[in-house]
Amino acid sequence: MRDLEFTSNEAFKKRLTYFKVIYALGVSVCLIYLAKYNFEYKTTEYNHVLIPGWLGFAIIPLLMMKLTKNFLWSALTLSFFAIGMLTYLLYTAGGAEAPGIFWLAAVPLVLGVLIGLPGSLAGYIIVTVIITVFWWLHVSRIGPNVIHDYGNYEKEKSFNLITFLLFSCFTTHQYIKSEERHLKRLQKQNSDVENLLRVLIHDVANTLTGMTSNLLRAKEGPRAFSSVEFERMEKAVDDIQNLLSQVRHLKSVKDGKAELPLKPLSLALVLNEVYESTLSQAQRKGIKLSLELSRDRMMINAERTILSNVVLLNLMSNAIKFSHPGERIDVRAFSKDEGVIVEIQDYGIGIPTEILEQIFSLQAKTSRPGTQGEKGTGYGMPLAKEYLQLMDGSLEIHSQIEATPDRPRGTIVRLRLPLAKVHAEPS
Incomplete structure (x- = not known):
């Protein structure tokens, strides 16, 4: 039509x-x-x-x-x-x-x-x-x-005038309401496009940073670079390709032309991969990583690349970024009720209250340097929360810059994801 x-x-x-x-x-x-x-x-x-x-x-x-x-x-x-x-x-x-x-x-x-x-x-x-x-x-x-x-001319003129005003007011009101709805949708679409661009800027840059570091080590000679690390680089290239593909698909999801392809996968498996990916980054900074998983595989419905690269890898990188050398980061995952909870806890510098209050806002300035001057964009947390919501999950953050008798200094990020109703082999 x-x-x-x-x-x-x-x-x-x-x-x-x-x-x-x-x-x-x-x-x-x-x-x-x-x-x-x-x-x-x-x-x-x-x-x-x-x-x-x-x-x-x-x-x-x-x-x-x-x-x-x-x-x-x-x-x-x-x-x-x-x-x-x-x-x-x-x-x-x-x-x-x-x-x-x-x-x-x-x-x-x-x-x-x-x-x-x-x-x-x-x-x-x-x-x-x-x-x-x-x-x-x-x-x-x-x-x-x-x-x-x-x-009666005067009577009919008044009747016509009232009828015309009602017609004009109603059509104008409908027009304004429709334009407002249209403007809100355009603003949301514009925001979605910006978010997808930020995914590319933020997460591709993170992956490329790790690859650049490994390449510099590779130049030192074959003894300085193991086959495992070559495999990690190869996986990083695959991750970038997958991420680009997912960004294109997410644009279709935002436009209502497709759905996010959620599939049953093992959260334990994904967390182990993220742990391996961030281990060298943590070791270079002298930070100890601890991973504690429950015995089950914790099957969830999610999109692997988005969960791994946009959410978990980003949150782990933040924890490392804002921790001092010699400190540790604890990662825990366990089933609770009808879902799973992932906690990433660092004992670093914490998040000031004024930043924590706006940490999920794309408009607010929340970027700050890490403990060794590492730069950031401020887009990581808003994007992580948005894509978790697309997977029916949630994200909350608790942080303090000074230790108290009942809580240490640092930040704890808590993710919640629903368990998959149909258990299948991890993808």
Whole structure:
């Protein structure tokens, strides 16, 4: 049905809403005047035009929409009947002297809303032609004047003015509400695009940093670089390729064209891989990593690359970044109720209250250097939380910059993910 060049599916739905509103209001207003002509003015001689015209107005545009699935032709049909009924009612009510002559101002508005700029331009021409004809009929004293003969001009003028204001206010209100909804969706889409770009900036950069460090070591000679470390580099390249693929897919998810491919996988297996990936980074800084897992595999529904690279690897890197040499980081994972909990606890410098309060905001400035001047972007935490929510998970952070009798200094990040309902082999 999208035969016009709409900028988006949302724009098409918005135009279709206007079609329905204008149709409903137009049919209702014409029915009111049809009743007035028959029961108030007793002028049944105009029924041979008014009744077929109103029936055509009420039936044909909807029938056209249903049969042709063509918005342009349906909109043109609706406009034809609306303008035709309006012109005939004004003609019988005195033409240029009709108390509702200002209804012609709605013609460019209706055509513009339904068809766009070409419709508005056509509306101006139609109104100019109608006014010219009415002026000529008035000068030539040709045509009926039902209001002059059977009604009260001031009363009808007030009635028309009130009806026109209600029509204008309602259509304007609908237009503003629709525009606000459209603007919010555009802002969200823009935010989603920025977030995906930040994934590339943040997580690809993290992986490349680790690869660069390994390459520098490789230049020192084959003895300084083991086959295991070569395998880690190869895995890092695979991770970047997977991440790029997932970013493309996530864009489709955000646009509503696809779903995030959640699959049953072993959280224990993923945590072991993340532990191995960050072990060398921690060792270079003199930090000890501790991994404590429950005995079961903790099967969850998740997307492996996003969970590993965007969430867990990012949180582990943060813990290392804000820890001093000689300190340790404890990673724990265990099942609880219908889900699993992952805790990443460091004993580093902690997070100041003013940063912690805005740590999930993409707009707030939360980036700060690590204990050895490591740089960051401030995008890691907001992105981790967002993608956890896409996997039906949650993220919370507790931190303090000074130790207390009941809590040590540092930060504890707690992830919650639901257990997979259908247990399957890890992917």
